[in-house]
Amino acid sequence: MVREIILQYKRVEKIYQKKPLVEIDGKGVERVVNAVKSVICGIGVDLMPESNYVGDSLRTGYELIPVDDLYINKYLSARNMKSNLTQMTETTQLSRLEHYIWWLQKNKRVSYVFKKEGRELLFAWYQPKQIRGVNIVVDGWFIASNNCNALDALYAITKYYSIIDRLFSGYYFIIVIHRDNDFMNRLTSRTNFSEIDEKDNMFSIADECFPSANTINFRYYQRYIE
Amino acid sequence: MTNKQKYNHVFMETFGISEGDLAELEYNAIQAWDSVGHMGLMAALEDTFDIMLDMEEIIDFSSYKVGIETLEKHNIHF
Numbered sequence: 696m697v698r699e700i701i702l703q704y705k706r707v708e709k710i711y712q713k714k715p716l717v718e719i720d721g722k723g724v725e726r727v728v729n730a731v732k733s734v735i736c737g738i739g740v741d742l743m744p745e746s747n748y749v750g751d752s753l754r755t756g757y758e759l760i761p762v763d764d765l766y767i768n769k770y771l772s773a774r775n776m777k778s779n780l781t782q783m784t785e786t787t788q789l790s791r792l793e794h795y796i797w798w799l800q801k802n803k804r805v806s807y808v809f810k811k812e813g814r815e816l817l818f819a820w821y822q823p824k825q826i827r828g829v830n831i832v833v834d835g836w837f838i839a840s841n842n843c844n845a846l847d848a849l850y851a852i853t854k855y856y857s858i859i860d861r862l863f864s865g866y867y868f869i870i871v872i873h874r875d876n877d878f879m880n881r882l883t884s885r886t887n888f889s890e891i892d893e894k895d896n897m898f899s900i901a902d903e904c905f906p907s908a909n910t911i912n913f914r915y916y917q918r919y920i921e
Numbered sequence: 922m923t924n925k926q927k928y929n930h931v932f933m934e935t936f937g938i939s940e941g942d943l944a945e946l947e948y949n950a951i952q953a954w955d956s957v958g959h960m961g962l963m964a965a966l967e968d969t970f971d972i973m974l975d976m977e978e979i980i981d982f983s984s985y986k987v988g989i990e991t992l993e994k995h996n997i998h999f
Contacts, residue, residue: 844956
């Protein structure tokens, strides 16, 4: 973790520049930042992938906002919600330490938060990949609070799919959905996804995209983006 | 069977409720009309009336009453 803080110092600094909810002497964060800065002076850093959201019109009261490092904790809290874990390929809660390391070191996702009247409803992410010469985009989403009802989720997901469609023409859009998630499995046919059979050539690619998924618990879907 | 009777029948069959419960029925007001129930209701209405609801209509289908307005746009008259 310390290594990641050092390597990703500029990102971490921005997180800590966020005004604390409760100020004690107002200098605690500054002291930490200065201490880290003094250790790592001169080391290069990588920034989070930039979102390339091209803008879209949303209904009044709704917002789709790129997720930056300031969302590091909210993203984890949402991701660890029981109602989300039961639908995910990774079903165990992540500790803060694991999450911070993943976020700073491995996270290649472009994520957005979908809000309604200022309240976070759900997080959605996508990640383009190239596997054996095939251009792929994968995505996932999870609710940010139990205030997110299915109609809001439906609206957010369909909007999000339309954004992905605009950004990734010529890509195969691959998703996995838990077999118990009847809502999403029913939605796939309406959004022109088709299930990937295990004998299909695309299956091994989909399997590589979601290494923690399995056919016992998940259905694999694809859609070619024209 | 009139369109109104067909419409009511779909709701009653899908959610296991009686006709008297329909008039003020809204999404999430009963346990059966949850996310899965919603998609089941949409599929049942499409089958019954031989229509295809678009995503915007599915998202906006928030009550029994709104549903009537939605179906009227598909020339299903009540």
